[in-house]
Amino acid sequence: MSQSRENKTILQLERVSRFYRTRGNVFRGGGRLVVALNEINLSLRAGEIFGLVGESGSGKTTCGRLIVRLEEADQGCITLNGEDITHLKGKKLRDYRRQVQMVFQDPYQSLNPQVTIADSVAEPLITNKVGSPLDHMERVLKVLNTAGLSPAEDYVYRFPHQLSGGQRQRVAIARAIILEPSLLVADEPTSMLDASYSAQIFEILQGVRDKMGATIMFITHSMASARYLCDRIGVIYRGHLVEQGPAEQVINAPRHPYTKALIDATPKFGRAAEVPTYGTLLAAERPATTSAGCPFFRRCALAERLLCAGTYPPWHQVGPGQVALCHLLEDAAPAVNSG
Amino acid sequence: MQQATIKDLKAKRRALWRQRFMENWRVFMHNPLGRIGISLLIMFGLMAVCSYIPPMIDPMYHPMTGVDPKVVSSVGPSWQHWLGTDFMGRDIFSQLLAGARVAFLVGVSAAFMSVVLGTAVGMTAGYMGRFTDTALMRLADMIMVLPTLLVVLMLAALFGQLSIWMIVLMIALFRWPGVSRIIRAQTLSLKQRPFIDAARVSGASHLRIIFRHIMPNVLPLAFLYMTFRVTSAIVIEAGLAFLGFGDPGTVSWGMMLQWVWKTGHMFQAPYWLLPPGICISLITLSFYMLGRAMDEVLDPRLRDETQAG
Ligand SMILES: Nc1ncnc2c1ncn2[C@@H]1O[C@H](COP(=O)(O)OP(=O)(O)OP(=O)(O)O)[C@@H](O)[C@H]1O
Ligand code: SF4
Numbered sequence: 001m002s003q004s005r006e007n008k009t010i011l012q013l014e015r016v017s018r019f020y021r022t023r024g025n026v027f028r029g030g031g032r033l034v035v036a037l038n039e040i041n042l043s044l045r046a047g048e049i050f051g052l053v054g055e056s057g058s059g060k061t062t063c064g065r066l067i068v069r070l071e072e073a074d075q076g077c078i079t080l081n082g083e084d085i086t087h088l089k090g091k092k093l094r095d096y097r098r099q100v101q102m103v104f105q106d107p108y109q110s111l112n113p114q115v116t117i118a119d120s121v122a123e124p125l126i127t128n129k130v131g132s133p134l135d136h137m138e139r140v141l142k143v144l145n146t147a148g149l150s151p152a153e154d155y156v157y158r159f160p161h162q163l164s165g166g167q168r169q170r171v172a173i174a175r176a177i178i179l180e181p182s183l184l185v186a187d188e189p190t191s192m193l194d195a196s197y198s199a200q201i202f203e204i205l206q207g208v209r210d211k212m213g214a215t216i217m218f219i220t221h222s223m224a225s226a227r228y229l230c231d232r233i234g235v236i237y238r239g240h241l242v243e244q245g246p247a248e249q250v251i252n253a254p255r256h257p258y259t260k261a262l263i264d265a266t267p268k269f270g271r272a273a274e275v276p277t278y279g280t281l282l283a284a285e286r287p288a289t290t291s292a293g294c295p296f297f298r299r300c301a302l303a304e305r306l307l308c309a310g311t312y313p314p315w316h317q318v319g320p321g322q323v324a325l326c327h328l329l330e331d332a333a334p335a336v337n338s339g
Numbered sequence: 340m341q342q343a344t345i346k347d348l349k350a351k352r353r354a355l356w357r358q359r360f361m362e363n364w365r366v367f368m369h370n371p372l373g374r375i376g377i378s379l380l381i382m383f384g385l386m387a388v389c390s391y392i393p394p395m396i397d398p399m400y401h402p403m404t405g406v407d408p409k410v411v412s413s414v415g416p417s418w419q420h421w422l423g424t425d426f427m428g429r430d431i432f433s434q435l436l437a438g439a440r441v442a443f444l445v446g447v448s449a450a451f452m453s454v455v456l457g458t459a460v461g462m463t464a465g466y467m468g469r470f471t472d473t474a475l476m477r478l479a480d481m482i483m484v485l486p487t488l489l490v491v492l493m494l495a496a497l498f499g500q501l502s503i504w505m506i507v508l509m510i511a512l513f514r515w516p517g518v519s520r521i522i523r524a525q526t527l528s529l530k531q532r533p534f535i536d537a538a539r540v541s542g543a544s545h546l547r548i549i550f551r552h553i554m555p556n557v558l559p560l561a562f563l564y565m566t567f568r569v570t571s572a573i574v575i576e577a578g579l580a581f582l583g584f585g586d587p588g589t590v591s592w593g594m595m596l597q598w599v600w601k602t603g604h605m606f607q608a609p610y611w612l613l614p615p616g617i618c619i620s621l622i623t624l625s626f627y628m629l630g631r632a633m634d635e636v637l638d639p640r641l642r643d644e645t646q647a648g
């Protein structure tokens with residue numbers, strides 16, 4: 001795929017953690033700490049589509065929200081083009097958001113029901129004071145066409161409830177790309193849509209990458225769509241990144257038991273879906289004795305009790321550009337740099 | 340862009356708003372309450388407008404100062420005075436028309452002020468949260484538990500006669516907390532909606548989020564509450580006037596009732612007692628019906644949106 005593209009790192013996450021404190025009772029306390037992200041290391045290369053894959057609740061959305069700075073990381077450091085953006089505030093944050101945009105999971109919720117499509121899409125232009133109102137309309141029409149809503153003239157003066165889910169998601173994409181950001185976070189943009197729409201949305205995202213040169217972080221729970229769209233894939237499990245590498249490799253030769261389980265769960269054509277290829281997922285969770293061990297220990301069929309329950313696994317280099325976080329890869333060389 | 344495209348777009352925009360208005364209007368008029376309410380209000384509106392006519396025909400029809408020289412005490416309906424005259428020979432019908440004007444003035448302006456204040460406070464408290472929220476809402480609680488009529492009565496007793504604008508201002512100042520509670524609750528839930536996050540990612544400032552994204556979503560509710568506030572403002576003003584604390588320079592329906600009572604015509608002059616009494620009941624009823632019908636317009640749409648999510 002785009003391995004030949006320039007390999008400049010655009011976005012880097014270094015040991016980024018995010019905790020949520022669930023609310024305790026009146027008497028202060030009882031508040032439990034939920035680790036949504038645990039020391040995530042990631043780097044996105046300019047011009048690639050990076051897939052962040054994981055099951056529901058694994059922290060994918062949290063990761064995206066940290067990147068667009070809707071939330072702040074509790075630990076670690078996020079850099080864009082070498083500049084630390086972890087704790088940006090005020091004007092600098094606003095400038096940063098010109099470069100980094102997000103498409104949200106639910107197109108039924110991410111557009112204001114009382115604002116017309118034209119105004120929604122033009123909003124980034126207005127808040128960033130780019131061009132005149134007439135200019136805005138021209139750019140709105142153009143970007144709507146790019147996002148596959150044509151003729152755009154027919155859609156600009158409608159309210160969101162007058163559009164279908166797929167059309168709304170195109171509007172959301174149009175709004176996200178109108179400033180031509182260098183990084184686009186797409187948070188499960190198709191999970192609320194019919195399958196027929198998904199392919200179209202994927203095509204638009206690909207176009208955004210190819211024509212605008214944007215880097216895309218594509219968040220999904222489906223290995224199938226990650227395979228279709230992504231150059232590289234990172235697999236995340238309960239806030240822990242467990243495997244990362246080129247899409248082809250990760251899907252054809254997964255090394256981490258959780259990645260294997262995800263691929264088992266992907267429906268395949270022409271194959272009996274009931275027979276898992278890898279069978280690495282435990283039917284029933286086993287009780288964990290400590291919290292120090294492998295994050296996947298409770299559901300891993302391959303786990304070795306002594307080793308896996310007690311110590312956090314190290315990163316292993318398991319292929320060209322592919323790393324995995326598991327004890328049972330002792331054959332492979334330990335990775336020096338996990339990012 | 341081409342001139343033709345721009346024109347076309349402008350037409351589309353007009354069509355969108357027209358369509359939105361027509362849709363709401365249809366739902367509103369479908370409701371019998373809405374139809375009755377609107378008809379009654381149009382009638383009262385006409386009365387208010389027509390209140391300027393009688394004094395122009397003859398100065399003796401002036402509701403406050405016009406006295407029919409041939410009349411020395413209250414008389415019943417006649418060709419000269421359709422509803423009769425009061426104790427000093429003033430025309431009751433023209434007083435009734437002037438009362439409609441005052442009712443609209445007091446009701447709408449007091450309601451408007453209290454709703455603007457309540458909406459602003461509610462949105463600020465809900466959006467800012469934390470200390471601001473707590474402070475504003477405690478203040479609202481304190482004002483809300485005060486019985487408006489009683490407090491205004493005491494103030495009137497303290498400061499002597501209050502002008503009609505002072506009364507309007509008082510009503511507005513005492514009646515915003517209810518509105519602000521509703522708007523705050525709505526703002527709190529809107530704040531959690533993903534489109535607010537989307538606006539933030541688009542670079543919107545807090546002010547822009549409040550005015551461009553939250554306000555359009557709470558305005559219909561605020562407008563609804565305004566109709567109910569109109570009702571309560573009219574009733575409070577009438578109560579004050581009846582108890583003798585109204586603005587002596589204006590002829591309101593409450594004032595007319597006070598004159599009936601003070602001059603001892605309660606049971607002697609039904610032609611004098613009934614019209615203002617009926618008008619007060621009908622105008623509050625019609626604003627109430629208007630509100631209920633509007634509720635129906637807003638409700639399905641609110642339901643629609645939550646279902647879509
Ligand atoms: N505001 C919050 N307060 C408390 N806990 C939260 C909050 N947001 C997320 N979490 C928790 O953090 C974890 C990760 O959530 P996140 O939304 O990032 O998952 P996700 O991978 O996007 O899941 P999905 O596929 O369902 O969208 C979850 O366990 C969730 O319960
Ligand atoms: S370290 Fe052990 S428990 Fe964790 S994934 Fe590897 S085998 Fe499974």
Ligand SMILES: [Mg+2]
Nearest residue numbers: 060061062105
């Ligand atoms: Mg999510």
